[in-house]
Amino acid sequence: DIQMTQSPSSLSASVGDRVTITCRASQSISSYLNWYQQKPGKAPKLLIYSASRLQSGVPSRFSGSGSGTDFTLTISSLQPEDFATYYCQQSYSSPWTFGQGTKVEI
Amino acid sequence: EVQLVESGGGLVQSGGSLRLSCAASGFTFSNYWMSWVRQAPGKGLEWVANIKEDGSEKYYVDSVKGRFTISRDSAKNSLYLQMNSLRAEDTALYYCARFNRVAMIGNWFDPWGQGTLVTVS
Numbered sequence: 001d002i003q004m005t006q007s008p009s010s011l012s013a014s015v016g017d018r019v020t021i022t023c024r025a026s027q028s029i030s031s032y033l034n035w036y037q038q039k040p041g042k043a044p045k046l047l048i049y050s051a052s053r054l055q056s057g058v059p060s061r062f063s064g065s066g067s068g069t070d071f072t073l074t075i076s077s078l079q080p081e082d083f084a085t086y087y088c089q090q091s092y093s094s095p096w097t098f099g100q101g102t103k104v105e106i
Numbered sequence: 107e108v109q110l111v112e113s114g115g116g117l118v119q120s121g122g123s124l125r126l127s128c129a130a131s132g133f134t135f136s137n138y139w140m141s142w143v144r145q146a147p148g149k150g151l152e153w154v155a156n157i158k159e160d161g162s163e164k165y166y167v168d169s170v171k172g173r174f175t176i177s178r179d180s181a182k183n184s185l186y187l188q189m190n191s192l193r194a195e196d197t198a199l200y201y202c203a204r205f206n207r208v209a210m211i212g213n214w215f216d217p218w219g220q221g222t223l224v225t226v227s
Contacts, residue, residue, distance in 0.1 A: 032212040036151075043201055043218035044151065050211045087151055091212040095167045096153040 002026050002090050006099035013104060019075040021102045023088035028068045032092040035064055035073045038101075039084045047086075048073065078104070108132035108217050110202045115222030122192050126222055128185040128202030136160070136180040139205035141215055142187050144198035144224075152198075155187065156205055170196075192226045199223050 003026035013019050023033065031051040036044040046055045048064035051071060061076040075082055083106060088099040114126040126142070142154040155176040156165045164176050175188040185202055200222050203215040 034212070034214045036215075043220055044215070045218070046214055046216035049206075049214040049216075053211070055216065089151070089215070091214060094156075094165055096156075096213075098151040098153070101150045 001095055002029060002093060002097055004088055004090055004097050004099040006086075006088055006102050008102060009100065010103040010105060012106065013078050014106070015078055015080055017078045019078050019082075019104060021073045021086055021088075021104075023066075023071045023073070023099050025069045025071075025090055025092075029090045029092035031067045032090055033064070033066065033071045034089045034091060035062075036087045036089065037082075037084045038087065044087065049091075075104075108204070110204070110217060110219035112200065112202050112219045112222035115200065115224045117225045117227060118192055120192060120194060120226055122226070123188070123190045124192065124224060126187040126189065126200055126202075126224070128219055130183045130185065130202075130204075133204070135178075135183040139207055139213075140176075140178060140185045141203045141205040142176060142185075143201045143203055143215060143218070144196075145201070145221070146195075146198045149198075154200070157185070189224070192224075194226050197224060197226045 005024045007022045033051045035048040038044040047058050052064045063074045065072050085101045085103045087101050109131045111129045118124050141156045157176045173191045177186045202219040207213040
């Protein structure tokens with residue numbers, strides 16, 4: 001199974017900050033990497049698929065990059081509604097595995 | 107509007123069974139793979155099972171193989187998860203999600219339902 005490791009596990013930031021979350025795969029997964037946002041008590045929401053493709057309706061302040069084993073989710077200017085937990089997920093091979101999550105707090 | 111609504115969760119004793127349902131609307135259900143993904147209380151996300159558009163292929167995470175069965179009924183636009191021999195570690199919020207697959211691009215879970223809680227005592 002492919003293991004996904006996110007860092008940091010949590011971070012504190014302020015509105016307007018640039019935030020970067022890293023996801024590392026235990027083996028190369030090309031660009032088969034997705035990012036989700038989950039707010040408390042809500043279902044996860046797809047933000048980015050295929051490492052860098054922005055899902056329709058997602059604000060452009062979210063961006064993704066990377067390939068191989070190292071990936072990054074960047075929020076260019078943190079907004080109040082962005083405080084949430086973010087998960088990466090590999091879609092290279094089954095079982096489809098997620099990172100442990102990164103909680104973005106005030 | 108694409109919508110997924112789960113039901114069937116509840117409290118069950120260890121060793122018991124439960125059947126989850128997911129009602130889909132707003133898209134052509136028979137054209138998509140579907141999935142179940144779970145989240146234990148306060149924990150991360152774990153993919154559980156997938157089923158092909160026509161039900162001919164089914165895949166499971168190792169921890170549920172032989173105990174859980176995913177199925178679908180396109181006439182009812184519904185997805186199911188039959189869970190047998192339940193264990194305490196199966197306690198989680200179970201999400202139904204559409205599994206989107208695009209060649210050379212990848213696959214992803216979108217959208218998700220609101221989840222149904224399964225508690226195994």
